[in-house]
Amino acid sequence: MPLDAGHDWWRSAVIYQVYPRSFADANGDGVGDLPGITSRLPYLADLGVDAIWISPFYPSAHEDGGYDITDFTGVDPIFGSLADVDALIAAAKKIGLRVLLDLVPNHTSRHHPWFVASRASRSAARRNWYIWADPAKDGGPPNNWRAVTGGSAWTFDASTGQYYLHSFFAAQPDLNWRNPNVREAMAGVMRFWLDRGIDGFRVDMIDYLLKDEALRDEPLDENGWYDQPLAKYQLNQRGVVDIMRSLRRVVDGYAGARILLGEVESRLPIDVLVRYYGTAGQLDVLHLPFNFWLLFLPWQSAALERFITDYDGAVPEGAAPNWVLGNHDVPRPATRLGAAQARAAMVLLLTLRGAPVVYYGDELGMPNVPIPPERIQDPWSAALPGGGRDPARTPMRWTRGPNAGFCPEHAMPWLPVGDELEAINVEDQRHDPGSMLALTKALLALRRACPALRGGNLRCLQGPPGAVVFSRVHDDERFLVAINTTAAPVEVPLPAGTSGIVRISSAMDRTGTCTTLPLRAHEACVLEWIPRS
Template identity: 40%
Template sequence: MTATTQSILSADKDWWRGAVIYQIYPRSYQDSNGDGIGDLKGITARLPHIAALGADAIWISPFFTSPMKDFGYDVSNYVDVDPMFGSLADFDGLIAEAHRVGVRVMIDLVMSHTSDQHPWFVESRSSRFNAKADWYVWADAKPDGTPPNNWLSIFGGSGWHWDPTRMQYYLHNFLTSQPDLNLHNPEVQDALLAATRFWLERGVDGFRLDTINFYFHDKELRDNPALAPERRNASTAPAVNPYNFQEHIYDKNRPENIAFLKRFRALLDQFPAIAAVGEVGDSQRGLEIVGEYTSGGDKMHMCYAFEFLAPDPLTPARVAEVQQAFAEAAPEGWACWAFSNHDVVRHVSRWGAEVLDRDAYAKQLAAILMTQRGSVCIYQGEELGLTEADIAFEDLQDPYGIQFWPEFKGRDGCRTPMVWDSKTAQAGFSSAPKTWLPIPVEHVLKAVDTQQGVAGSVLEQYRRFLAFRKENPAFAKGGIVFHPVQGNVLVYTRTLGNETLLCLFNMSAEPATAVLPAGSWHALGGHGFDSKTEDDRVELPAWGAHFARHA
């Protein structure tokens, strides 16, 4: 890493505000050793793609030592790399190369639970009286032998699992092999913060905190109340999951989390220019919790809830509704928006099942996402316009999908390997005869080599629009004001200082005409969209957009 690059990366403590973060699912990005699974050296080799795209940072999903029951989200060692992905030396090399090309590195911290193979849990379950006996959430059975309360697992069934050695139940919000840590115990907090420090000292630039609102449970183990059917929302769990039948006020979202997040932030503030984004998984109070966790400047830098990751169709009214709800719930907070990630159906498929011109649709959605108030996460393959893959049952890897098949097919459809080269085996992802998940033919047709340098491709539009965003700082850091929706046309302005930028999006498959807001507007170019203006009107093609600066 050069001194110049290091100084550029360290100079701005506020770099995260309005940053574009590129999410990498390491199993599926690039395989460097021919085993059919992506790894850290593979990510390092592909950093030029990310730098050329224009992303400010990468977020790497878990690569820690793990039995991989939940593909790395079941950690068995917080301070080492799973051999599947490489070594600590490989990670150090990734950090150095990312910084050399001007890209920051954020990593995924899973602090609500561990693997049942973590030495902490192995010791904790060995007896009721060992040094780590209280490091996990243990409880006695009811007199009739049933679990201590009605809490449910997000992966289906009871949230409690019986352990015959301790003759007690332990809590697991996810798989039975993912026991929940007891963060009411200060020693557990200290151990997690020590692991955080380990990665900070290795040079990471920030963290994504998995399931941040799951850290604490109600000490009294009170039952969750039932949730009225009309209030059930399938954004956190699929509709077929009874998890949606409860209001989760006792198994997560506990007030004690605030103090821990302050401890976490105090540690981050000991290092230069570190940022953290939290995943808030709650279908009823998501934005309210985001507001709590990002207020005051002493907790999370930013958080995201599931409003734009939900199945609800993206309409002009929906975009305005989510942003306005966030502004009300988190007036001091900062959001990090995403349309896709490793847990949900890719957005081009989720919202565009009936859309014929998927490429035009993908380009418009990218522009909408990158002009929202907040930071942005782009999920690998999104820049190619990839759709959700249809994975046969016999090829499924995700335990979530296996549990609820066929009503819910799990998360494998968005986790298939990245496609780089349409002319080589396994689309340039791997030299192995078989990859951990199959690569769909329709994805190969959208590989990087088929789009790179091709005017009008989704990839080149992403690059162009990221550059356009950087040229206009109001998109990254400005305020946002929504104007009345005109039919299918979404209208809002972004303002930073004395500059106001206008955004219009025709969110339909038919041409539309929109009236410009009052004032004098000068059309902007360089963003890849065509439109025609005449007096105070703009003609927009299907899935079109128009941008202008207030004179």
Template identity: 50%
Template sequence: MSDPAHSRPWWERGVVYQIYPRSFQDSDGDGVGDLAGIAARLDHVAALGVDAIWLSPIFPSPMADFGYDVADYCGIDPLFGDLAAFDRLLAAVHARGLKLLLDFVPNHSSDRHSWFVESRSSRSNPKRDWYIWRDPASDGGPPNNWISDFGGSAWEWDDATGQYYLHAFLKEQPDLNWRNPDLKQAMLDAMRFWFDRGVDGFRIDVLWHIVKAEGLPDNPLNPDWTPARTERDRVIQLHSTDQPEAHAIAAEMRAIADCYGARVLIGEIFLPNDRHARWYGTPERPQVHLPFNFQLIENAWDASVLRSMIAAYEASLPPFGWPNWVIGSHDAPRIAARIGEAQARVAAMLILTLRGTPTLYQGDELGIGRVEIPPDRVRDPQHLRQPLLDIGRDRSRTPMPWDDSDHGGFSTVEPWLPLNPDWRTRNVAAEVADPRSMLALYRALLALRRAEPALAVGSFTLLDAPAGVLAYRREEGGRSLSILLNLTDHDVTIDWTGTPLLSTLSGEPEPGMLRANEGIVFA
């Protein structure tokens, strides 16, 4: 009898694991992770039971935004290695039956990219129009009211050529002009370069940003903005994001990916459900396979809130659209820091039993919580530009602790960011040896997901449940599994029957109830 899960594309039945290369494993003693370090730790990833690795940017970069300011789309930054090291890593990943995805950054390059150096050299340079340049407004100020996502005007004045250039993020990250056909061709060729090299897909950074409205009109003011929110939110990004032309470009990217067979495109998109769903495209002209869904990060950790959110998201999907879920990333607070370690175990069961492709983030499988970064060690430009908002991302980018040796086995020298304060006991080696650890739970959940097609590709039905409990059923091929998740810190009386397959807590589940902070999968 055939396995129904394996009749589906790998990216539907599989699980993606994000690696932040600077913080996974340092192989050369400079305090920063690299490609050889990732290759040396692949057995941990394979043993975890995931299917694909997504690497945050590894391209040449001045590191103003730690790799999201790309200076060459077809190279490797020496900090991480070189193309030969990449080829060795790719071969090692494939040898373990895993896939490798790269982080493609199409909205902007580094201001050190040769394209921008040429563009900035004169108004008549052939690459001038590869970026977005405009004359000052009538008062001599920026051309419009757009605000950078990192705060301040999205426009930077250039004395040499007497115009402003657009940057949705740092001034060191000038926005590319995707309306220019030569620029578009160069970027699509960069995607082909990596596909030709054997990569299995891309996570596409801020995809909904890549085209701006013709004429660059002012964005409307946000009447709900308060100083407690980021400066970016002073305006509603109506004209600077999510333009119709961007969908056509996503469809071109998809057509390229489809030429290479079983490749996947994952789009980073923060939008309401109705607009988010448009990024799937249509069956005749598909766009990205998976528009990233961040709603488990964005919503309150409350059973009724999550139930409503899940139902609305499922209802928004086109018939051919496959869902996906993200619970942690290099940009978001650690899940254990946000909801506590006890509920982080429940969150692990949630993301690995919902319908759709899960993306996990390195270190969450250890239950790493909040890490305080001393002021003199803060590296994140987003925090440095808006320190009073406490939105620093360094706390989610701290190095992986592998054992209790010096520097957690991550490096032979002081790492670029501090380790989690409990790294002596919260590390991979310690958790491998502890059957009750968070790592043991993740491994068990991933093994169960692999063994049960209902969890990988089955149908999904929300169930009624007492207050504080989220319940649903997964079914495939006549096999039915139910999941009960207690999102509270007290016991809840609930009728359930069946055979428990896995609990987030040690000991046998108690009939007729869910223990505090307990999730159960049962058949």
């Protein structure tokens, strides 16, 4: 079967995440919107990605950046209308881009009509759509579960005398996925958007969907703490896989290979992570569970090589790995790793086996932008001091002009665009053959042209200390990728009897044939690997 078979498009797809508030402002109010995204689709097609995933644009109380949704089948007026969604989907399909939307099944806004009805009384018809519990004997929360955003995961509702569960902010009560009415309602939400022609969903925080029915306390360590990704009762209950299978059946009911890309806890152990594929021969859960480990592993060759080998080997036969280097919740690679390392990391991301996700602006090397106190938007800044996510959500930089071309000069962008506009913007980098944008485009073009990089086997090879080295092979096509994770030069020998043609260097200044590969500080190279005649 060809590597690029239409129904398997997702196996090696490059998915580009768009944060709609920050991508492009079409109506001049300083906030990105759906028509703005539509206007920039040709840029994404030219970049060479296969699909876009659009973060939530649904009606919201805006108490958590749009993830507190009041209507799963609408569009918040700040982003546009349903007609704008339809126009975006049609325009994307016309130029060969697939469209994924965010599905947020774990919780709603406290202002969602479902929760308003649930909160009305203990006997309300929708009471069991959410998770309610009596106080503990001391009058406090029912158990010791913590919210991701800090503090107890329970809030007391004085009007009904019970607590409701919220894995995130109190403004985001958790739905009760043990209730079949909730499952059918969310399946209806999916069908609403699938009927409009989308290609699938990125599903938010799936491992939180089921909680222990007895609401047992989490076992605590000697410090009175528990590690959330490893929580025994609050998340990762076995039944979540069955829920995902039911959602998979919804998308499988549509023609055209619609997919589910699922978000799980960021540091989930590999054996738990790969459960969300299903099993070899029965890959009927998620098409792609998010693998966030590149966001948190140290930028060190030993740690990277060990994880790449273990994870690639644990993915069930017939499934595809997933890789993520940046997103809307973590510092950008250019800030987290450094500018040169971010270039090398992009080489790594786009040459590993499977389906990578590129966060908007990372193809330019956009850094985090400091946010003055008076401009802070993210409630996490108050809940988790130092944990604010605004610096990684700032407007896309299209030009070096006013407001970086994100919105008109007369408008105030919803977050600052930052400095360094002369070097880090689309317009200038398009004309610079050594730019981060040029590197990303070259990698995507090579990936698209070469079956070995799209879907070939991966094997880590022995390299010198400080270097990650692996091969990608499909039939007679062979590539070698070498990444120097250190600030000192290293030399990578090629296997005896072979030589390499440098196809891409992260510095975008090297070509030629070699039998040994000297790597400069923080440099990465992609070589076509050939036997010597």
